Amino acid sequence: MKKRVLFCLSILLLALLTACGGGARDEVGMAEPAMAPEMAAPILAEEAEFDDAWTYGTEVIGETGVGLGASVPIERLIYRAHTEVQTTEFDQAVDQVHGLLARHQGFVEQVNITGRDYHARHHDLFAWRTAQFTLRVPTASHDVMLRELDDLGATIYLFMEVENVSAQYADITSRLNALRVQEERIMALLEVADNMVDILELERRLSELILDIERLTSNRLHLDQQVAFSTVYLRLVEVHELTPPPVDPSFGQQIGNVFALQLRGMVQFFRDVVLTVIMLFPWLVLVAVATLPLVLLWRRSWRRKKRKLEEGE
Numbered sequence: 397m398k399k400r401v402l403f404c405l406s407i408l409l410l411a412l413l414t415a416c417g418g419g420a421r422d423e424v425g426m427a428e429p430a431m432a433p434e435m436a437a438p439i440l441a442e443e444a445e446f447d448d449a450w451t452y453g454t455e456v457i458g459e460t461g462v463g464l465g466a467s468v469p470i471e472r473l474i475y476r477a478h479t480e481v482q483t484t485e486f487d488q489a490v491d492q493v494h495g496l497l498a499r500h501q502g503f504v505e506q507v508n509i510t511g512r513d514y515h516a517r518h519h520d521l522f523a524w525r526t527a528q529f530t531l532r533v534p535t536a537s538h539d540v541m542l543r544e545l546d547d548l549g550a551t552i553y554l555f556m557e558v559e560n561v562s563a564q565y566a567d568i569t570s571r572l573n574a575l576r577v578q579e580e581r582i583m584a585l586l587e588v589a590d591n592m593v594d595i596l597e598l599e600r601r602l603s604e605l606i607l608d609i610e611r612l613t614s615n616r617l618h619l620d621q622q623v624a625f626s627t628v629y630l631r632l633v634e635v636h637e638l639t640p641p642p643v644d645p646s647f648g649q650q651i652g653n654v655f656a657l658q659l660r661g662m663v664q665f666f667r668d669v670v671l672t673v674i675m676l677f678p679w680l681v682l683v684a685v686a687t688l689p690l691v692l693l694w695r696r697s698w699r700r701k702k703r704k705l706e707e708g709e
Contacts, residue, residue, distance in 0.1 A: 472619065474559040475538050475626035483549035486525050486634040493529060493630065496544050500537040502625070506530040511634070529630040538626040545630060550638040561619050568616045572609060579605050 483489040490509075497503060511525030533541045542554065582602045589595045645653065 471560060471562045472565050472623045473535075474561055474619075474622045475535055476557050476559070476629070477538070477542055477626070478553075478555040478629045479542065479545060480552040480631040480633065481545060481548045481550065482552060482633050482635045482638050484635060484638060486527075486632070489548045489632055490527060492548055493531070493545075493632070496541060497531060497533070500533055500541055502531060502533040502537070502541070504529060505532050505627075525634045527630075527632040529628075529632065531628040531630060532625040533628055535624060535626045538628075541628060545628070548632070550641075552633075552639065561623070565616065565619050568612050568619070572612050572616070575605055575609050575612070579609070 481489075494504070506528075507530070508528040509525060510528075531541075542556075545551075546554075579602065582598050582605065586595065586598050586602070589598060
């Protein structure tokens with residue numbers, strides 16, 4: 397009887413711990429739960445090994461009195477960059493992108509090249525091409541990669557962003573630690589359980605814990621990969637002439653630019669008029685052929701009326 401009571405109390409305690417763990421899964425951004433001293437050492441050792449394998453960060457020692465031997469948490473930052481580069485040598489620039497990735501040990505996550513359709517390829521027509529790259533570069537080479545991409549041609553724009561996922565990573569780690577403690581306790585209860593109903597209930601809860609642990613482990617691994625490899629969204633555009641860097645023109649240059657702009661507008665206007673006339677010429681011929689009999693009939697009728705009026709006078 398006493399053994400039965402103790403087992404029921406263990407089940408009740410496990411249910412309370414499960415409820416606490418479930419609440420922690422639903423609340424993002426909560427502080428990490430306190431861990432026993434005997435569990436802290438192996439967990440910290442495991443995290444340090446995990447960080448060395450996947451993350452890239454720097455320890456910043458500020459004016460806070462932290463010594464060189466102190467443990468400073470490594471911030472986990474995700475770097476992203478969006479850039480557009482013009483080039484007059486499209487094929488060579490694409491090869492250079494792959495060469496840069498090979499040198500920095502990165503890879504192409506996605507690429508889409510447009511501009512050379514079937515009509516252009518098979519009728520010897522030239523078409524401007526555009527390449528959309530999604531590049532993954534080791535975070536340590538992020539800045540160097542962006543500077544080398546600038547050498548491909550003329551950079552039109554460059555936008556960079558940084559996302560700090562340290563709190564999210566710490567929250568996932570806290571949940572994993574809590575779930576693993578529950579897993580160990582359930583395994584211990586399964587060893588002493590002698591009732592089939594209790595065994596089935598413990599195994600059901602153990603299966604749920606394993607699924608939660610695998611899901612959180614996968615989420616943490618995804619964050620590690622995002623931190624270890626920055627993402628560069630590159631748009632490579634083929635042009636006939638590179639866009640010059642913007643400069644402040646003088647007054648004389650402004651006058652020349654305005655005159656040249658108006659002259660180009662006049663040329664374009666007369667060109668459009670000529671093209672419009674050429675485009676409408678077949679239709680004008682058809683209209684003329686269709687209206688010519690009507691015009692002839694009208695002129696004959698008008699002459700008859702005029703003759704009758706002259707005879708009447």
